[in-house]
């Protein structure tokens with residue numbers, strides 16, 4: 001089955017939403033393959049967000065994502081990437097539909113609680129970055 005990389009970002013961990021996120025993805029039918037609490041190094045954060053290197057918010061995003069512990073997890077199931085992105089909702093939490101994680105719990109585009117891989121190719125790259133043993 002397909003896999004996706006999910007992050008409960010430092011804002012989500014600080015607000016005690018780890019269980020909520022895991023409950024929702026498990027309730028949907030996705031299965032946990034790996035879970036780890038960790039604080040990202042600047043190097044790992046910059047690699048994870050390499051596609052945003054030229055964006056004006058890149059510096060702030062790296063500060064935010066390295067600013068406290070996050071929970072990285074791998075979830076598995078049919079169309080896992082698409083399934084989790086539907087649970088997460090739109091990147092801008094104000095536009096995210098109520099009932100989605102971002103729609104229910106966030107207000108700011110940077111501090112939007114979760115990350116989910118945006119394609120099967122990104123998922124493979126991100127899973128290799130966070131969980132090298134899961135090749």
Ligand code: ATP
Pocket residue numbers: 057061090091109110111112114115116117118
């Ligand atoms: P993610 O990759 O985290 O799942 P996404 O694919 O919905 O989010 P991207 O456009 O890839 O969104 O942006 C990556 C992350 O960068 C966002 O989740 C958010 O935390 C941050 N971000 C995106 N746009 C902005 C912005 N305009 N200002 C500040 N932070 C932003």
